[in-house]
Amino acid sequence: MEEVGIPHIPRFTSGYLNGSSWLVHTIDQTTGFRASSESAFLRPFLTRPNLAVYKNTLAEKIVGKVATGVQVTSEGHTFLLAASKEVIVSADLDSLPSDWPEIQYFNLPAYVGDFWNPGVGGPTDGNYATIMATLIAPKCRGNVSISSSSMHDQPLINPNWLTQQVDVELLTAGFKRLRQIFQASVLQENLTIGPEYYPGDKVSTEEQIHHFIQDAFQTMYHAAVTCKMRKPDDEMAVVDSHGLVYGTKRLRVVDASVFPFLPPNLPQGTIYELNFD
Template identity: 25%
Template sequence: MVEEQYDYVITGAGSAGAVLAARLSENPSVTVCLLEAGGKDNNPFIHVPFGLSLLSRFDSIGWGYFTAPQRELNDRELFWPRGKTLGGSSSVNAMCYIRGQREDYDRWAESGAAGWSYNEVLSWFKKAEDYHGGADAYHGTGGPLRVEKLRHTDPLSRCFVNSADAAGLPVRTDFNREQREGLGFYDVTQKHGRRWSTAQAYLKPALNRPNLTVHTRTLTEKVLFTGKTASGVQVRYKGKGRRIGARKEVILCGGAINSPHLLMLSGVGPRDMLMEKGIHVVADSPGTGRNLQDHLDAIVQYRCTSRQGYAVALSAIPSYIAAGFRYLFSSGGLLSSNIAEAGGFASSSLAQSGQPDLQFHFLPAILAEHGRRSVYGYGFGVHVCALYPKSRGSISLQSSHPADHPLIEPAYLTHPDDKKVLLEGVALADKLVNSAAFDDVRGKRLSPPLGNNDEALLDEFIREHAESIYHPVGTCKMGAADDEMAVTDNQCRVKGVNGLRVADASVMPVLPGGNTNAPVVMIAERVADLIIRSAGHP
């Protein structure tokens, strides 16, 4: 029995779901239900940017995902943090506002996602944005998503930006224009020194609308079908099952893990896998869960000889106390820092001309196990990732029970070019840190081990220590009608069924060259418009 009925039912109140709920509910004549498996975003560490350093320790706001053992990474099971709260991963990420390269979106269009070239998506980036520098050909103002310069940067981060000359790189003030190779400070999704997640930017202003209903701590177990048409969802709330109907569409916004997982649980996926798990096949979709891509990260870390940066140390306590008071009264100071303040882009020997294939995130702190373990003392590190991995993995079912995690198989480094790019990136990062810019602060090297010119030693370092930098995409990719591995069409409608869309990072055919939050917001903005137009709403 359907207990509630709405025009649109959206699963996942994260980076995309919050956007769609806000945009669709702008029309008072339609009803929207937004479902979130996690709770409200009331953890104070979410909203104070520096709280990022502790968020991975709160199991209540994360999904707790781990990958399958990775053959090329010494059979390690890697931790994959994903946000489980209003705002999703936009409530737990490092807030870096990066769109990627022009060619990334042209590549989407060339691969079959017609209408998603750079010139066609730029206006949706701009619509979402409220850019601190004002509107121009690349940026927008007045949108819900505030993009600001950092209110505080550490001297060590400035050392990193000043190291650009050592590698022949320019200094950039904006990585979201035509040229982005170089080093600089990241713009961040913050407003008045606070994290500006999609929950804050889009959802919170819409919560008082009578046509928008938000259910938290509600796990969506499967999409319900009447024949081949999605008619609602089955959810579990406080241990009890409920059915929520959708008169017009069901929209999945769970991300690159949860959206394909939910599709397969609902009978949309590879036929043999579904039958093996005892799931009724609604649509044979061999590409569901395939095409998984992610950015793998290696860290070059050093001790610091001065008391700079963000340390776990008794001597740092007075500065943190002072910072607390400053933040309380002005929302400035080090507590407004996203920690990953500086970074940039560079090219390996395999990069295409004008398309850097390496990204750096500089942290004026020592990081271990994604921040889940504290490391005493002062230090700094350069995170290095290869932007365009050629390895492809998958998300698949471990069981037909909705509460069981899917099998996450990123297949890291199974293509040899990926390791070559990462090795070159690590060597370049070490060159930057060993430049004159760091001479006054550089202490003992922590990683990689000494002898970094020994490729075998570096190779083993990557195998033992590389981790995800949290950008999984591609598992419900958009594509042409004749692409049997495409799960969605160029309007993000699930192929083979009616009334069902996916709108999140999973629809990206190819991983963009950078952080993925801004592209997800863009996708949600555009899909909201496609839905409104297809329904004939004003």
């Protein structure tokens, strides 16, 4: 990576993200299995007398501007869960300082191909490797609208992908960088690298690259920023710096929706930090 201008850095948890390093995973060191917020922070505390978990239960409505509880439905029964102190929502839905990275590259020891149908139509011979370029802090902004006041109706999600020219240009540059990485002398001298399988040399001009990106582009699933944490004079502000919802009392939101912008890198660690605060 150094050969294509991306320096090695010790780790991504240092707060400095411009560089190349091993990716940090949340793995239970005793079992070797990937840990989630449920397995790491909920399951070990299920026996606590002050914790009740309602499974298969849909939160439908927060009751009152001074939040007194949540109306929920479970197995066809609708009831109220009363809050003695406050209601904390962690349900998700799912402009950047210039020294933050805009593109994330990560590699897989396998053929991926079209990310809408990963692996489909892939080669059946030899060993394949994939490097992907991801727009980690896109400039384009999507929007989410409710289709009714019922939580049983799906919201309308408009991702607005690639509607900003700068995003298209960044991805084009990222695509070209991928080819440079495979051409790096350290790889060429130590490995026998065959021809590019996907998309292959039929995609080479600027126009062909743009078309390819439009067709093959996919999301990294980092939905965020639907409930912005901002100062009250921002018309898009929904919560204050403590996650308290403006115009209400005893109601907090603590999930990825409150990010004022999508942080670069992967969001999980930032969300856990926000939850603990």
